[in-house]
Amino acid sequence: MAYSEDHIALAAEYALGTLDAAERAQVETMMAVDVNFSALVQAWEFRLGPLNQMVGLVEPRPELWERIKAEIARLRATAGVDPEAVAEAPVIVAAAEPAAAESPAADTPKLEAPGVEAAEIEVAQTDAPVETAPQNAPVEAPATAWRNASAVHAVTHNNANVVQLSSKVRQWRAVANVMTALAAALLALVGVQVYRPEVLPQQLRSKPRIQTVEVKVPAAPQPSAQFVALLQKDAASPAFILTVDATSKSYTVRRVGAAPEAGKSFELWLVSDKLQKPRSLGVIGGSDFTSRPVLSAYDADTVSRATYAVTVEPEGGSPTGQATGPIVFTGKLIETVPPGR
Amino acid sequence: MLTPAELVWLLAAVAKGDEAAFERLYAATRAKLYGVVLRILHRQDLAEEVVQETYVKVWNNAAQFNPAVSSPITWMAAIARNRAIDLVRKRGELSLEDEPSALEVAAETPDPLARREMSEELKRLLECVGQLEPDRQKLVLLAYYNGWSREQLATKFEAPVNTVKTWLRRSMMDIRQCLGLG
Numbered sequence: 001m002a003y004s005e006d007h008i009a010l011a012a013e014y015a016l017g018t019l020d021a022a023e024r025a026q027v028e029t030m031m032a033v034d035v036n037f038s039a040l041v042q043a044w045e046f047r048l049g050p051l052n053q054m055v056g057l058v059e060p061r062p063e064l065w066e067r068i069k070a071e072i073a074r075l076r077a078t079a080g081v082d083p084e085a086v087a088e089a090p091v092i093v094a095a096a097e098p099a100a101a102e103s104p105a106a107d108t109p110k111l112e113a114p115g116v117e118a119a120e121i122e123v124a125q126t127d128a129p130v131e132t133a134p135q136n137a138p139v140e141a142p143a144t145a146w147r148n149a150s151a152v153h154a155v156t157h158n159n160a161n162v163v164q165l166s167s168k169v170r171q172w173r174a175v176a177n178v179m180t181a182l183a184a185a186l187l188a189l190v191g192v193q194v195y196r197p198e199v200l201p202q203q204l205r206s207k208p209r210i211q212t213v214e215v216k217v218p219a220a221p222q223p224s225a226q227f228v229a230l231l232q233k234d235a236a237s238p239a240f241i242l243t244v245d246a247t248s249k250s251y252t253v254r255r256v257g258a259a260p261e262a263g264k265s266f267e268l269w270l271v272s273d274k275l276q277k278p279r280s281l282g283v284i285g286g287s288d289f290t291s292r293p294v295l296s297a298y299d300a301d302t303v304s305r306a307t308y309a310v311t312v313e314p315e316g317g318s319p320t321g322q323a324t325g326p327i328v329f330t331g332k333l334i335e336t337v338p339p340g341r
Numbered sequence: 342m343l344t345p346a347e348l349v350w351l352l353a354a355v356a357k358g359d360e361a362a363f364e365r366l367y368a369a370t371r372a373k374l375y376g377v378v379l380r381i382l383h384r385q386d387l388a389e390e391v392v393q394e395t396y397v398k399v400w401n402n403a404a405q406f407n408p409a410v411s412s413p414i415t416w417m418a419a420i421a422r423n424r425a426i427d428l429v430r431k432r433g434e435l436s437l438e439d440e441p442s443a444l445e446v447a448a449e450t451p452d453p454l455a456r457r458e459m460s461e462e463l464k465r466l467l468e469c470v471g472q473l474e475p476d477r478q479k480l481v482l483l484a485y486y487n488g489w490s491r492e493q494l495a496t497k498f499e500a501p502v503n504t505v506k507t508w509l510r511r512s513m514m515d516i517r518q519c520l521g522l523g
């Protein structure tokens with residue numbers, strides 16, 4: 001996908017660091033929904049990164065390491081989710097081709113260091129480094145446990161993470177305000193990922209494990225309003241990407257974060273000041289994609305302005321029809337130009 | 342400082358949950374990352390907080406590191422810089438009075454390795470930065486090293502914010518072209 005100069009400049013300024021908070025949030029949203037844009041940003045970060053060689057070393061206090069170890073141990077202690085969930089969640093990484101083309105493995109290690117084996121040099125140039133890395137670290141089990149810890153962290157520490165809805169709303173308005181035509185191209189990509197994965201190269205396709213609940217998937221995308229929201233607890237950790245098709249009144253949720261804890265379910269809610277209380281849009285996150293044509297009960301304005309919130313509920317969803325668990329992720333929709341433009 | 346290849350190896354081990362490798366990675370990179378974020382944040386408590394978050398993220402996401410598109414230290418420094426810049430943008434701008442200390446943060450330990458061996462990438466990048474007008478060079482480097490916003494740069498260069506925005510954009514595009522990327 002070719003990016004406009006606006007995209008490239010935005011990615012560059014993100015890497016340089018000169019964007020304001022709302023623009024940074026915008027870029028982070030775009031990175032989360034578009035691996036190629038994420039690659040573009042990372043290419044800039046890599047390009048500018050050598051400047052850090054000129055920064056002098058400053059030793060932090062020794063207790064910093066103790067704090068880091070304690071934090072990781074704390075995360076580890078909360079482990080206990082389905083290990084597959086984390087491994088299979090599509091991770092936003094920048095392995096996409098355009099960036100690879102733009103930034104060849106420039107930092108090829110030099111051979112000056114004694115004791116560096118040729119095999120290790122090779123690692124730096126391969127495309128699938130982690131799997132082919134030297135096998136000197138055979139500690140598999142703890143890896144799984146530690147990593148799960150971070151995933152479950154998002155869920156189990158929900159008291160700390162309960163989001164202030166109003167501030168989230170403000171933040172998302174700010175993001176929406178700065179969303180420009182830039183979003184169109186990448187949103188088209190998301191639309192294609194959801195609706196026409198077969199036209200994308202393999203790397204861009206989402207794993208099509210679709211949980212079907214009377215999914216209404218248009219055969220060819222009609223030019224209709226498309227909306228997208230990142231449901232997250234902070235800008236750095238999106239959990240779900242929500243897309244809404246205004247014509248079919250359906251939504252699709254793509255899981256990018258953790259699966260729910262064993263015995264729990266994530267439930268999606270529509271929160272609007274036009275409604276007396278949040279309305280359930282069903283349980284989500286049981287698989288990579290969840291689609292439901294359940295928005296026809298709401299007018300377009302309500303759908304587009306609502307806050308979407310995810311709560312942790314007993315397995316299968318709230319027994320009462322009202323949210324019983326804490327809000328763990330929220331987001332607002334951003335309107336985008338239809339893919340059929 | 343270890344070589345990039347050694348850091349790649351350590352990150353691969355960290356991705357598999359190797360705590361000893363994580364400790365070695367920390368020992369090899371902490372002073373660089375702390376130096377980078379301290380320049381932006383000027384405060385020990387904030388800088389430590391950001392470095393802590395960075396290493397927790399490195400521990401969790403080491404498997405996402407791809408040596409084909411980045412170097413370990415650049416990848417880690419980008420995580421740290423992004424956290425630091427998010428923090429200063431959200432807290433509101435630091436005042437310009439902070440500038441003097443920004444330029445000579447703490448007593449920077451001389452970093453012989455980093456100063457002695459400038460990588461080929463750095464030389465090329467600096468060549469390209471060097472082709473910008475002197476003011477633009479300063480603009481780009483102040484932005485990168487000190488994490489300054491457009492508003493702060495506008496004050497410093499006594500220019501409207503929109504002009505600074507244009508300068509930044511043009512400078513980045515010039516650098517891109519100079520590096521042969523477009």
